[in-house]
Amino acid sequence: MSTVNEQYEIVIGLEVHAQLLTQSKLFCGDSIAFGAEPNTHVSPITLAHPGTLPKMNRQAIGHAIKMGLACNCEIEKKNYFARKNYFYPDLPKGYQISQHTTPICKEGFVPIKTEAGEKNIRLNRIHMEEDAGKSLHDVNEFNTAVDYNRAGTPLIEIVTEPDLRSSDEAFAYVSELRKLVRYLGVCDGNMEEGSMRCDANVSVRKKGDEQLGTKVEVKNLNSIRNVKRAIDFEAQRLIDMLEAGETIKQQTRSFDAGNGTTFAIRDKEDAEDYRYFPDPDLTPFDLKDDFIKEIRASIPALPAERVAIYCSEYKLPEYDALVLTEEKETADYFEAAIQHTKNYKAAANWLLGPVKNWMNEHSKSINDFELKPEQIAALVQCVDDGKLSFSTASTKLFHLLLQNPTVAPAILAEQNNLIQQSDSSELEPVIDAVLEQLADKVAAYKKGKKGLLALFVGEVMKRTKGKADPKKTNEIILEKLK
Incomplete structure (x- = not known):
């Protein structure tokens, strides 16, 4: 043609x-x-x-x-x-x-x-x-x-x-x-x-x-x-x-x-x-x-209205708001979750990341998802409290929770030894050992190669099997490198 x-x-x-x-x-x-x-x-x-x-x-x-x-x-x-x-x-x-x-x-x-x-x-x-x-x-x-x-x-x-x-x-x-x-x-x-x-x-x-x-x-x-x-x-x-x-x-x-x-x-x-x-x-x-008035009163908040609220009140990016409101049930779930947490972006990240991946993998909808909105909020809280990283929460704790939906996420994390190390007295010996072993990299860092900081943090994470609190580790390493 x-x-x-x-x-x-x-x-x-x-x-x-x-x-x-x-x-x-x-x-x-x-x-x-x-x-x-x-x-x-x-x-x-x-x-x-x-x-x-x-x-x-x-x-x-x-x-x-x-x-x-x-x-x-x-x-x-x-x-x-x-x-x-x-x-x-x-x-x-x-x-x-x-x-x-x-x-x-x-x-x-x-x-x-x-x-x-x-x-x-x-x-x-x-x-x-x-x-x-x-x-x-x-x-x-x-x-x-x-x-x-x-x-x-x-x-x-x-x-x-x-x-x-x-x-x-x-x-x-x-x-x-x-x-x-x-x-x-x-x-x-x-x-x-x-x-x-x-x-x-x-x-x-x-x-x-x-x-x-x-x-x-x-x-x-x-x-x-x-x-x-x-x-x-x-x-x-x-x-x-x-x-x-x-x-x-x-x-x-x-x-x-x-x-x-x-x-x-x-x-x-x-x-x-x-x-x-x-x-x-x-x-x-x-x-x-x-x-007619009775019917008008029964109309729920529609997608455009919800997108506006998510962007203005919850400060979400427009992309997040559009995806969350694509299905009414997903938007309802998100709104139920944020009744239990004020970290709106983190709640959105859980729905658009691990939860959506689970739905795609199992060809299911949010209606089939076993975890309640408050359990997602509890996962957000675990990360916010520094008990574990988002990576550990999403790859390990999330799957444990799906298998044990009646157990609180924080308790499940403790039972499975997933809680992050944030105690300086526990982290410092590991950090000292890493900096001593990588003395040549430390010297290079002090000469201006600041990108090596990620190497030091990564090595500590490796030695603690991912349990070191990345934020605390970063702070201690920076202090020692001064």
Whole structure:
């Protein structure tokens, strides 16, 4: 493919579907648990049997409002659901219940940060709808099988304005959105299991043009990396078509993650093709101010707010603050740990170092970590008190503590003879012996080779098997070398 992107501008709008963290479906009590045997989480309502009536899920409505408030949206108080009519095998009713003219959340924005700088991505809307089932094409040689377990699962669809101008911005936006839904507890953000999916609307135009080009929609991108890959491929394909004088059709396409290409599924339908009309079985519903206030009060401190606090109040570097707040559970753990120590940087170092290494090594999350936050604070205190070095604490005591989580770190250090030697009367004979043996290096030090100090300290550490207090050792050696 040619590379003429510098002559063109890419225009991207994203539609992200997020499965809401409820126990049951949007309009009935069937479970939405992932991984069940096909067609076991279904009832007459899910299967749209005649005479069955839907009933709204209050928790799903609350989750949608919470997401809207976190995204700076205006909450629509007067709502109703509409029928979106189209036939597909995994849609039991022959229509989908969605919101059309009254999305529950309007406008708003999501701030992102890329190498190019900070930018607010404007939202058009956030609306609620039910999910369809799942067509399976590889379980039967001659027929397509359908699993209706997912049908009726509550979703929110978060629709941006065409504000994104690169795959990097799209990557940053979806990353920020996934972090946000997890912080709020409205969705687990698991793209691999399909609980968060992204459709990308991509068009290109010559730089300086105001009119939008013809867009194509790439459906059901199941990872943030694939969002970026699909946009890069599709933008270049559209540019190549324009360069070759071809006409771009409005299409729905899919992405082949194996070879990194897109392929056409169908020509794109417009809204009028769905024949929306209000669902007669669901009454309109009004949202009260008290209900919205209650939800607003339940929103936790979000990543940007926490980063600001960590940098200003706890004096952490921005990098530390960003990594600590990447997952809400890690930030919660850090904040619990610093209830027991004021050495904020040391607590951050433990989480970003030994604890993170443990999680990576065992493919676990902070929720699986056995040590309590106060035990990490106790490790910090051991180092601060000079009982042992960070090196010894992180490489030896930390692993002993994981095996003996009920024993206090200071006691465990004593039991295993890890306590540093900081008594001058114990250290001086070792230091004297080192300086006597390295008399030629001492002479060189006194002539100006100050870097040899590290050699003397290192030799003392070696002779004490790492138990000498480096700070105290340094002080004594410097005094003797005067």
